[in-house]
Amino acid sequence: MTKYSIAVDIGASSGRLILGYLENGVLKLNEIHRFENKIVKKGEAFCWEAGKLFQEIKNGLHQCKQMGIKPDSIGIDTWAVDFVLLDEDDMPLTEAVSYRDPRTDGIMEQVFGHIIKERLYLETGIQFQKFNTIFQLYSIKQSNPEILEKAKSFLMIPDYFNYLLTNKKVNEYTNATSTQLVNAFTKKWDVQLLDLLGINKEMFHEIKMPKTILGNLSEELVGEIGFDMKVILPATHDTGSAVISVPEKEDTIYISSGTWSLIGVENYFPICIMKALDYNFTNEGGLDYRYRFLKNIMGLWMIQEVKRNYQDVYSFAELVEMARAADSFKSLVDVNDDRFLKPENMVDEIRNYCQDTNQMQPNTPGEVAKCVFDSLAASYKLAVKEIEEIFEKQFKKINVIGGGCQNEMLNQLVADVTGKEVNAGPVEATAIGNIVAQLMALNEIEDIKDARAIIKKSFEIKKYLPAKHVLNQ
Structure with a gap:
């Protein structure tokens, strides 16, 4: 009998419920429900609307019932x-404050x-970003220590939604590693770091791996939506899930392209060395204790904000075409500069950066769009150079995955500036x-090797070759 699974995938600007199942060895997808996600100001803080997001998850499950679909399982990533x-x-105890909130400035x-x-x-292997969970928690300790004293449970966003689904509290591994509080070698909460910071270690829960069957829906929720199903932990960190779709090839660098660009390679052990620290690479947990050795790059957030600053007059496709027409414009910005994390106006900030430099x-x-795309491609090129230096080898290909892989102009730019097949x-x-x-948890797919073979057979991959005139320079 065919098993049906629901992926709840929530990103910075939208979320959706997607139904997936195998048919004659091919993975089929069907979008059930899509909804908006955005940061809102609550008091002095920029926050996610966690309550509304969970209601949208339930709305999607109601939609399943109306369509006559009874999924066997559900998994959440954010x-x-x-x-x-x-x-x-x-x-x-608090709102779900966004990492883009300035509360971690100077922390x-x-x-x-x-x-x-x-x-x-050297202990966590996690890159330094001012918004990492460790700095968010220490910010609370400095400004509102009573909150941490009262806290009995620390749940990351998908952990919290899983709790609302099942009444069970766990911390999923791939997302937990992003906190900079998990030891890269023991794969457990680093209690020594927590003690040094005076953060209550009792509020953290047992770390569970992807493919764990957490349990069934709560009785209350079954009564509300009209059916039951298993709640399964995927890689709840969205990049952890995305990287599963990358072919297992030793000569391939991946770019998970969305609001953020995550560029790196899959590895079987953490690379906690000084050069990786100098280049600010991270070792985030992956499926089956693999490691995602990667660097965060600001990503398509910049063009999303540019589009918004122009009052959404232009579609993304139109911005790409206008960027093509602005071929003679050559200015670049450092996309990883903190000034682009949450500026009041992205277009003005890009102009200011160009003036300052x-x-x-x-x-x-x-010209603004051309500047963003050229700057992203330049940042990818630098990251590729750093990866090859750390691994002391050349990588032949780059695999771009996620929504950003539909940007053909950027794909070709990456091929041209790196000289690699994309x-x-x-x-x-x-x-x-x-x-x-x-x-895999439902025993419909044997392992990640089997999964990747199915994915390769099921979905189109486009190839971009570097322009000869670029390679000959």
């Missing part, structure tokens, strides 16, 4: 680092007063990785 704290009555340096930076990296300022939407696809990499993890 972005990393953000969390909810619950008190002894399991009530939220990283305060943490280094308690823990030497190099030690923190004595470059020509973009004046038209096409394979683009699958588009729905995150939902696919989520679903195949569930199907």
Whole structure:
């Protein structure tokens, strides 16, 4: 009998429920429900609307019932680092504050007063981003210590939704590693780091691996939506799910392209060395204790904000075409500069950066878009160089996955500037990785090797070759 799994995939701007199942050895997908996600201002903080997001998950399950679909399982993935704290009555102590909130400004340096930076990296293997969970928690300790004293449960965003589905509290491994509080070698919460920071270690739960069957829906939820199913942990970190869709090839670098660009390779052990620290690479947990050795790059967030700043007059496709027409514009920005994390106006910030660095300022939407795409490609090129230096080998191909792989202009730019073949696809990499993890738990797919063979057979991959004139330069 065919097993049906629902992937709940929630990103920075939208979420969706996607039904997945195998038919004659081919993975089929069907979008059931799509909804908006955005950061809102609550008091002085920029927050996610966790309650509304969970209601949208339930709306999607109601839609399943109306369509006559009774899924066998559900799995949730979201972005990393953000969390909810619950008190002894399991009530939220805070809003689900976004990593883009400025509360962590200057906090990283305060943490280094308690823990030497190099030690923190060598133990956790996680890159330094000012919004990492460790710095968010220490910010709360500095401003509202009573919150941490009352906290009995630390749940990352997908952990919290899983709790609302099942009444069970666990911390899933791939997302837990992004906190910079999990030891890369023991794969458990690093209690020594927590003690050094004076953070209550009792609020953290047991770390569970992807493919864990957490349990069934709560009786209350079954009564509300009208059917029961298993709740299975995928890689709840969306990039962890997406990377499952990358072919297992030793000569391939991946780019998970969305709001963020995550560029790296899959590895079987953490690379916690000083050069990796200097280049700010991370070792995030993956399926079956694999490691995602990668670097965060600001990604398509910049073009999303550019589109919004132009009052959504232009579609993404139109911005790409206008960028093509602005071929003579050559200014570049450092896409990883913190000034682009949450500026009041992205277009103005790009212009200001160009002015500050004595470059020509973009004046038209096409020039702004061209600047963003060229700058992303340049950042990818640098990251590829750093990866090859660390691994002391050349990689032949780059596999771009996720929604951003549909940007043909950017794909060709990456091929041209790196001199490497670029394979683009699958588009729905995150939902696919989520679903195949569930199907492995349900014994419908044997292992990740089998899953990747099915994915390769099921979805289109486009190839981009570097332009000869670029290679000959």
